[in-house]
Amino acid sequence: MKALKSVIRQHKLVTILYLQELALFLIIFIPLASWFHAAASRTYFGTFFTVDFFPEILGKGGGVVVATTFILLTLLFFFLFRIFLMGGIFDSLMGKYNGFPHLLKESAKHFYRFLLLFIAYSIPLLILTGLTAKLTGSIAHNSPNQAMPVIMMIVSRCIAIIFSIFFSYWHTGARFKTILEHKTRFSFAMKGKQFLGFAAYQLISVLFLLLFAWLSVKCLTHPGTGLMIAGFLVMQIGLYGRNLFKLASYKLLS
Amino acid sequence: MKKLLLFLLLASLPAMALDYGISVKLNPKGKTISGTETIVWQNTTDTATDILPLHLYMNAFSNNRSIFAVESGGKHRGNRMDVKETKGFGYCKIIKVLVNGENAMDKFRYISDVPDPESLGVFWKDEISKRIRPDKTIGIIRLSKPLEPGETVTLTITFETKFPRVFARTGYWKTFFMGGQWFPKIAVFQGKKGWNCHFFHYRSEFFADFAHYTVALTVPQNYVVGATGYLKTETKQGNTKTLTFSVDNVHDFAWTAWDHWKVATDNWKHVKLFLLYPPGHEGTVHRQLEALKAAFSGYAELCGEDYPYKKFTLVDPPAQASGAGGMEYPMLVTGMFPSILIPSEVRMPEMVIVHEFGHNYFYGMLASNEFEDAWMDEGMNSFGTAYAMDRHYKYDVDFPFLKMDGFDEARMGYGAYKGPDFPGKAAWEFSPAGNGYSNLSYNKPTIYLRTLENMLGKEKFLQIFHTYFTEYKFKHPTPQDFLTVVKETAGDRAEDFVRRMLYTRDKIDFAVTEATSRKTPPFLGLKDFKPIHHDREKEKIKTGYQNTIIVENRGDFQYPVSVEARFKNGSKKMFTWDGKGGWHRFEFNSTSPMTVAIVDPNRIYACDISLKNNAVTLDPRTGSSMNKLALFISQLVQMVFNISSLSI
Ligand SMILES: [Zn+2]
Numbered sequence: 001m002k003a004l005k006s007v008i009r010q011h012k013l014v015t016i017l018y019l020q021e022l023a024l025f026l027i028i029f030i031p032l033a034s035w036f037h038a039a040a041s042r043t044y045f046g047t048f049f050t051v052d053f054f055p056e057i058l059g060k061g062g063g064v065v066v067a068t069t070f071i072l073l074t075l076l077f078f079f080l081f082r083i084f085l086m087g088g089i090f091d092s093l094m095g096k097y098n099g100f101p102h103l104l105k106e107s108a109k110h111f112y113r114f115l116l117l118f119i120a121y122s123i124p125l126l127i128l129t130g131l132t133a134k135l136t137g138s139i140a141h142n143s144p145n146q147a148m149p150v151i152m153m154i155v156s157r158c159i160a161i162i163f164s165i166f167f168s169y170w171h172t173g174a175r176f177k178t179i180l181e182h183k184t185r186f187s188f189a190m191k192g193k194q195f196l197g198f199a200a201y202q203l204i205s206v207l208f209l210l211l212f213a214w215l216s217v218k219c220l221t222h223p224g225t226g227l228m229i230a231g232f233l234v235m236q237i238g239l240y241g242r243n244l245f246k247l248a249s250y251k252l253l254s
Numbered sequence: 255m256k257k258l259l260l261f262l263l264l265a266s267l268p269a270m271a272l273d274y275g276i277s278v279k280l281n282p283k284g285k286t287i288s289g290t291e292t293i294v295w296q297n298t299t300d301t302a303t304d305i306l307p308l309h310l311y312m313n314a315f316s317n318n319r320s321i322f323a324v325e326s327g328g329k330h331r332g333n334r335m336d337v338k339e340t341k342g343f344g345y346c347k348i349i350k351v352l353v354n355g356e357n358a359m360d361k362f363r364y365i366s367d368v369p370d371p372e373s374l375g376v377f378w379k380d381e382i383s384k385r386i387r388p389d390k391t392i393g394i395i396r397l398s399k400p401l402e403p404g405e406t407v408t409l410t411i412t413f414e415t416k417f418p419r420v421f422a423r424t425g426y427w428k429t430f431f432m433g434g435q436w437f438p439k440i441a442v443f444q445g446k447k448g449w450n451c452h453f454f455h456y457r458s459e460f461f462a463d464f465a466h467y468t469v470a471l472t473v474p475q476n477y478v479v480g481a482t483g484y485l486k487t488e489t490k491q492g493n494t495k496t497l498t499f500s501v502d503n504v505h506d507f508a509w510t511a512w513d514h515w516k517v518a519t520d521n522w523k524h525v526k527l528f529l530l531y532p533p534g535h536e537g538t539v540h541r542q543l544e545a546l547k548a549a550f551s552g553y554a555e556l557c558g559e560d561y562p563y564k565k566f567t568l569v570d571p572p573a574q575a576s577g578a579g580g581m582e583y584p585m586l587v588t589g590m591f592p593s594i595l596i597p598s599e600v601r602m603p604e605m606v607i608v609h610e611f612g613h614n615y616f617y618g619m620l621a622s623n624e625f626e627d628a629w630m631d632e633g634m635n636s637f638g639t640a641y642a643m644d645r646h647y648k649y650d651v652d653f654p655f656l657k658m659d660g661f662d663e664a665r666m667g668y669g670a671y672k673g674p675d676f677p678g679k680a681a682w683e684f685s686p687a688g689n690g691y692s693n694l695s696y697n698k699p700t701i702y703l704r705t706l707e708n709m710l711g712k713e714k715f716l717q718i719f720h721t722y723f724t725e726y727k728f729k730h731p732t733p734q735d736f737l738t739v740v741k742e743t744a745g746d747r748a749e750d751f752v753r754r755m756l757y758t759r760d761k762i763d764f765a766v767t768e769a770t771s772r773k774t775p776p777f778l779g780l781k782d783f784k785p786i787h788h789d790r791e792k793e794k795i796k797t798g799y800q801n802t803i804i805v806e807n808r809g810d811f812q813y814p815v816s817v818e819a820r821f822k823n824g825s826k827k828m829f830t831w832d833g834k835g836g837w838h839r840f841e842f843n844s845t846s847p848m849t850v851a852i853v854d855p856n857r858i859y860a861c862d863i864s865l866k867n868n869a870v871t872l873d874p875r876t877g878s879s880m881n882k883l884a885l886f887i888s889q890l891v892q893m894v895f896n897i898s899s900l901s902i
Contacts, residue, residue, distance in 0.1 A: 021892050029888035036880040046871030047850045049879035051658045055666045056866045082899055144514040146534030220886055221655040228882055235889050
């Protein structure tokens, strides 16, 4: 609880992460909505939204390929930018927030170190989760029981989550060490109680987001402009909360 | 006189002019089934024959150079041929042939060993390209003397069939077996037109005569078997058991055997229903049986008669043998339930079940030639599927925010087709590019027949299918037979529509090209050369809107169409246009501004290839589905970013 309270006090850090995600939303939403309107709002689909919208509007002229490429490139840029921001965020988590320009300066200082740490911890994680998926997939494939693919999918995802928490824990420890020592440092330390607290915050953060995302989908799949706005707001609360709990998990290790 | 003699002769024949007696044993380890079959075939035509061609379709899977393998590139509906292991291939080997009890093995040849096979006239000359040598999917027995009209011949064939690793309808996966096209089957003799015996192609399916079947299958004790026909006896010998099935009036026999099958049963009127499903699918049994019963009722309504046999088996293959799924045989079909996670709002497994059952009408009883006229089984049956699904469920995809019925699916598929073909072609004659075969054999007939239904009204439309079924059940109807029924039941225009659907690329596409709604301006200037005096108050009340709608007929059918104008105050106005002259302008006044102009608002022309141009919207709504869709996608990206940056 102490970690959560201190992150609430440093809510500006959460807001910085959230604003990055809001920017991502706007960068995708504005061109998409404009495209749909320009292509279809004066046609049949402006009055009757039927499934034909997909082949007749989205399927024409390679728009989907352009949109997908745009989304993927934007995501890549945002990932890099997030790694960049994390230098400043970790620095602030260790001391105190000294304004956005200072945060950016710290971010720049640690960017390459953080990028290296990210790659170093992600690759073994990807290999391990890939191997798990392959193993569980093969168990599912060889079983006559048709519930097995679902059981194995759940098992594989659970194992992947456990691996991710371990690697995230080490990755976070390494990032604090790197800030402290001003050079790239790795960490595979394990403190039982601290790890459990870290895992708890991480799990809560994901569950919080999933709950709000589910509520948002419920709102969006029913008619009405009011529900559309509600759906958007609910999702944004979910994202903010997820960032809050995530930073709390990091704070535990500072 | 000759004809009378022939008639008397035919009348004195046993009930079925074709009889199969098959006795085989499954070897699960070797993935083979072997034994003997006795075929009693009678020449019921007025022409003699000196050959007997056999279908040996399992040889399509014997290597990667068969016509099927080359045409398909070793792929079938997303499943791949297993070419890495010899075990993955299959074959049907003829070991011994007796004709009327006498050894005739020296008279038997696989078609690949027949010099100048075209001269036999059993398949079409354009059926195989030069680069594919005839494969072994046809076998020819030469008779020592011609079989005259009315004469009967008895063939006793010893054979071994090796199942391929299942990827296209038939084969094995571990201990699972789906036996389709597994025994030597005699081709269809059409008298003066000769034998009809095509190679096994990638696209085409099957064609055979109605027969009486008695099949004795020996399998290990712990196997559960499902098959065409009725189970007559079951005997045990050591650790095997022999199940004997028999049935009259079917033109194929399929079976499945697996030591993991679970069985659910139900009834529809007089029919005992069996569902064979894999462990883990317990939760889907209710959905599958509901779909099956919906199919029985839907097709009974469409064709005017209940399914006549007393038994039906639905096989739900395991996902690992998905290549066996979605296939029809008489009295037994395979469905497909790829994952237990498919939500009940997505009725694709239901749709497959309805479709495959429907083939028991369009193929099973109305036994058209699937090689040459794929639209007669696939096209009519795809319409039947959409009809039965619509009747029971309304939608195939049924979310509050997205609904789609079978006609929508077919229209979208056909709408994307840009190729040069039309449905009235043999399966191998379709250009391989652009999904021509499936769009034209399945989708185009579905939406054109729906259009015909809307144009004629349900009663008249059903009359066509009722007549067609009554006249041609248990026969081999041709496209001309169907066209004749359409003409006699619904008239020339209906027949012209169906004929052009089959043999031309003619389409229907109505469009609203312009719609305007402007405030009526005050009358200014001179009237009868004198200045106009304005009573401003009075004019304010009288001022309304001047509206214009221009509609175009961009299609090839000059059919009448209705046009609807909707206004801001909720009122509507309807117009009709005879569809002639290319385009038409409607001008009219209204008190409220027009918000949208729609051509064919009741969607009579279900085959209209573009919906986008069917309306002009003057007043687009804000909280629209388009905004929601954009919002949904953007939030999804946000969430993916957030979740996947777990450790960042
Ligand atoms: Zn079909």
